[in-house]
Amino acid sequence: MKTSFDVIVIGAGVIGASIAAALVESGLDVALMEKGIGGGQGATRDTGGIVRALELDPALRPLTCRGAHHGRTGIVHALFEQTLKRTGVAYIASSEVCGRYLDAVGSEGTQNVELHASVSALDNGRFTAFCKEECLLIERNGGTVDARACVSNLCRYVSEKATFLDHLAVDRCVEREGYVEVHAGKLCLEATWVVDACGADGPLPRPYGAVHARTIPFTRMSCDDAPSMPIIAHHLNTYLLPLGRNLMQVGGQRRHRADHASDLNLSVMDNEHDVVERVARLGFDAQRSLAVVTQVAWDAYTDDGRPLIGRSNASSHIYLATGFCGIGFKMAPSVAELLAFELGGLMTGVQMDGDHRSIMKAFNPSRFTEVALS
C-alpha cells in the first residue's frame, strides 16, 4: 500500500472532504482519513445545509461567498451546486440588524439581496401579524444543500482520484524534519503536510483554549405548511428549515460547552418546549405544530466566532481547519479553495499573494497562542 503523500487530511466532515477534493483537483497527492464514514459522525451529520453569503462579521465574508474570491469555480463548488436547492434564504430582523448585514455585504453583494421594511413579502404575508417590528432581508442566491449527497460525492471524488481511508481512526501524529508521521493503529503513513479537520473531536493538540465543543440542539416539527425557504429569525434567535411541505427543523437554544465533543452533555435539556414557544411567536399554531424528534448535535467553537485555518504554529507542518462555530457548511468550498491555494503554493515554492494573506490573517491559530502568552 502507498504510504507517502503530499498531504494527509484527517477528518471527512464537510470541511475535510472539501479540502481533500480541492487539493486533489490542484494536482497534489492526497490521502483523506476518517474514523467513521464520510460526513457521518461530527457536526456534518446533522447540518441544516443552509448556504448563504450574508454574515455580520466582515472577516467571514470571503469564506461565505462560496468560492468566489479567487474567481475560479472548482470541483468543490460544482459538487455543492449539484445538490443545492436555490430557494432563497430569509432573514427576519430589526432594522438595526438588517443595516449591519447590509454594511457587512458592502456594495458588491447587494444585487442578490432584497430589503423590505416589513415581512409581508414573505410567504403571502403569513408572518406579518406576528413580526410587526421586524424587517425582512431575502438573499436570493441562498438555499439548502443536500449535505449527505454533497459530502458523499466529495468523498467519492477523492477515492476515485486519490486515497480515501474510512473506518480508520488516527491515533496521533509525530512531526519529523519536514514531514509528519500519521499513526492509525498498526498503520503509519507520512506526508509533507497534514490537515487537522476533526471538528470538535480528534487526537491532535490545538492552541490552548482555542477550540471548544458546543451543543447545537434542533427539533423537527410537523406543521400545516412549512415556510417556502429557510428563515433566520434573528429576533427569536433561531432558524426554521423546511424539510418538506409538512415538516420543518427548528434550532433550539439550550447549549452546553465542553473542551472536547466526547465530554458534552447530549441530553435533550427541555429543548422541545422552548422550540414550540418560539414557533408559536411566528404564528405556528401550537396545537398543530408537533415536535416529532429532538436531537442534540454539536460543532467546534472559538471565542471570537472565527475558525482556525492555518499552521498550528509557525514551524509546524500541521494545518488546522476547525472551529467553524455552527456555520461551517456554507464556508467549506471557500476554505477548501484557500487551503488548496496555500498548500499548493508551499509544495511548489510559490509565494502567497497579498489578498490571500490578508484574508487568512483573521483565522490564524496564532491569535490564541498570542493571547495565552500575553
Ligand SMILES: Cc1cc2nc3c(=O)[nH]c(=O)nc-3n(C[C@H](O)[C@H](O)[C@H](O)COP(=O)(O)OP(=O)(O)OC[C@H]3O[C@@H](n4cnc5c(N)ncnc54)[C@H](O)[C@@H]3O)c2cc1C
Ligand atoms: C444541527 C446543526 C445545523 C447546522 N446547520 C448549518 C447550516 O445550515 N449551515 C451552515 O453553514 N452550517 C451549519 N452547521 C454547522 C456545520 O454543519 C459545521 O460547521 C460543519 O459541518 C463542520 O464540519 P467539519 O468538517 O469541521 O466537522 P465535522 O463534521 O465534525 O467533521 C469532523 C470529522 O472528523 C472525524 N474525526 C474525528 N476524529 C478523528 C480521528 N481521530 N481520525 C479520523 N477522523 C476523525 C469525525 O469522525 C468527523 O467526521 C450546523 C451544525 C449543526 C450541528
